[in-house]
Amino acid sequence: MSTRERIVETALTLFNQQGSGVVSTNHIAAACGISPGNLYYHFRNKEEIIRAIFHQLTRVGAEEYLAINAARPPETAAAVTAMLDTFVMVQRFNWRYRFFKRELTVLLHHDPLLAAEFAEVHRSHRQMVHDAIARSVGEGFIAPLADEELTLFVEELWLIILFWLNYLEVGGEEVNDATLARGNAVLMSALRPHLTAPAREALAAVKTKER
Amino acid sequence: MSTRERIVETALTLFNQQGSGVVSTNHIAAACGISPGNLYYHFRNKEEIIRAIFHQLTRVGAEEYLAINAARPPETAAAVTAMLDTFVMVQRFNWRYRFFKRELTVLLHHDPLLAAEFAEVHRSHRQMVHDAIARSVGEGFIAPLADEELTLFVEELWLIILFWLNYLEVGGEEVNDATLARGNAVLMSALRPHLTAPAREALAAVKTKER
DNA sequence: ACACCGTTAGAGTCTTTACTCTACGCTGTG
DNA sequence: CACAGCGTAGAGTAAAGACTCTAACGGTGT
Numbered sequence: 010m011s012t013r014e015r016i017v018e019t020a021l022t023l024f025n026q027q028g029s030g031v032v033s034t035n036h037i038a039a040a041c042g043i044s045p046g047n048l049y050y051h052f053r054n055k056e057e058i059i060r061a062i063f064h065q066l067t068r069v070g071a072e073e074y075l076a077i078n079a080a081r082p083p084e085t086a087a088a089v090t091a092m093l094d095t096f097v098m099v100q101r102f103n104w105r106y107r108f109f110k111r112e113l114t115v116l117l118h119h120d121p122l123l124a125a126e127f128a129e130v131h132r133s134h135r136q137m138v139h140d141a142i143a144r145s146v147g148e149g150f151i152a153p154l155a156d157e158e159l160t161l162f163v164e165e166l167w168l169i170i171l172f173w174l175n176y177l178e179v180g181g182e183e184v185n186d187a188t189l190a191r192g193n194a195v196l197m198s199a200l201r202p203h204l205t206a207p208a209r210e211a212l213a214a215v216k217t218k219e220r
Numbered sequence: 221m222s223t224r225e226r227i228v229e230t231a232l233t234l235f236n237q238q239g240s241g242v243v244s245t246n247h248i249a250a251a252c253g254i255s256p257g258n259l260y261y262h263f264r265n266k267e268e269i270i271r272a273i274f275h276q277l278t279r280v281g282a283e284e285y286l287a288i289n290a291a292r293p294p295e296t297a298a299a300v301t302a303m304l305d306t307f308v309m310v311q312r313f314n315w316r317y318r319f320f321k322r323e324l325t326v327l328l329h330h331d332p333l334l335a336a337e338f339a340e341v342h343r344s345h346r347q348m349v350h351d352a353i354a355r356s357v358g359e360g361f362i363a364p365l366a367d368e369e370l371t372l373f374v375e376e377l378w379l380i381i382l383f384w385l386n387y388l389e390v391g392g393e394e395v396n397d398a399t400l401a402r403g404n405a406v407l408m409s410a411l412r413p414h415l416t417a418p419a420r421e422a423l424a425a426v427k428t429k430e431r
Numbered sequence: 432a433c434a435c436c437g438t439t440a441g442a443g444t445c446t447t448t449a450c451t452c453t454a455c456g457c458t459g460t461g
Numbered sequence: 462c463a464c465a466g467c468g469t470a471g472a473g474t475a476a477a478g479a480c481t482c483t484a485a486c487g488g489t490g491t
Contacts, residue, residue: 012468012469026329027326027329027330028241028323028326029241030239030240030241030242030326031241031326031330033447033448033449034448034449034450035447035448035449043469043470044469044470044471045449045450045451045470045471046450046451046452046453046469046470046471046472047468047469047470047471049449049450049451050467050468050469051468053450054449054450055449110390111322111323111324111325111326112239112322112323113389113390114322114389115238115239115241115242115322118237118238119238119242128392131390131391131392135391158409161402161405161406161409162409164387164402164406165380165406165409165410167387168379168380168383168384168387168406169376169379169380171383171387171390172379172382172383172386172387173379175383175386176375176379176382176383178324178325179321179324179342179382180342180346181339181342191375194372195372195375195376195379198369198372198373198376199376199410202413223438223439244477244478244479245478245479245480246477246478246479254439254440255439255440255441256440256441256479256480256481257439257440257441257442257480257481257482257483258438258439258440258441260479260480260481261437261438261439262438264480265479265480266479432491433490433491434489434490434491435488435489435490435491436487436488436489437486437487437488438485438486438487438488439484439485439486439487440483440484440485440486441482441483441484441485442481442482442483442484443480443481443482443483444479444480444481444482445478445479445480445481446477446478446479446480447476447477447478447479448475448476448477448478449474449475449476449477450473450474450475450476451472451473451474451475452471452472452473452474453470453471453472453473454469454470454471454472455468455469455470455471456467456468456469456470457466457467457468457469458465458466458467458468459464459465459466459467460463460464460465461462461463461464461465
């Protein structure tokens, strides 16, 4: 791993543990086993490191999302599986980059450049979620809804996906397979009333297979 | 307002704006229009200020919760109204003390004393939510559920209540009456499938009256 | 008039911070 | 072999940090 990559990785770890506010560039350099001068050779300042972390987040996130969702066949079981996989994927990202979402508003407030980049990414994420739900309605897995109801439903689902980890964190619960599975269950519990009959059967089938 | 109270209030404002990591005691003192020495006369250190904010949060929060929920009559309309009022109340708290939830894990990590106090408060909050839902089931506003389903449902609702503000924040949306009302709508959308017929009517009545 | 004490100011200390500067080694190329 | 240039070390600087100390203020009781 290059020095630059090691700096980013170390900074991410320290930020997650202690918060980016109290972690100094000297800390990062020391934890990397390099000199401060070396760190500043690779990054002009701390904000640039944070932006590098954000760039990694978006790049890898987009790749993984596409890997799960781009080529899925238009089958009910595949749709349900893709949704569960996406949930797990988002949880993994929220965990890996947890300092980022925690400190989001403060970070954006301190770095207008980052704020602009984030706004763009957020817009496209929103679009992806909307498209995914619309596709599922079109394919007949989710019962048709009035526009207003659909919007609320999408927000409900997205909220659960986005904040399950924070919910665990606030509650002092550990993040592990069991608690992640519980998040999945909550999501399904919200989803169930809106599924069509075939989708409900497919879901039951997936569940049975898992055991 | 006493100097001590002014320090707490000013610190809260600055923490919310800029994050507690980058706000120094000197900043707080300057913003208060007092000397650093004076600040340290009232508080031994920064952590003690944060704990004072937390104490205010819990004290006032408990008062307001009781004011809304303790004496409500066992009527369907009252139950629905109490739930909506509680939602609005929690949003107000999340907003007023927003730095606290944002930085929660980091704060708890840095101050074991605070961590212990918070664990206790969180336990009792969890209990309150559980009791409120159980009461509503008992009074016939919410359809009976299997234990497992009930747990998931409660978590779903509580998650929405806890994180609606963060959801707005992450999305770069302003917090105002319209966005708060939308949060209420999302909550209702999650609740509706589980309401009993009389509760659904009472809800419709409340909605009509609001217009 | 005076002593007392909670409150305040503000200068001062020691540490840490972000960031700079200079110099040195290593590696590949003419 | 020379030498260019990337990557690195580490001392150094100016500013800001948390926190301390001493002296004085101002209101109250005697």
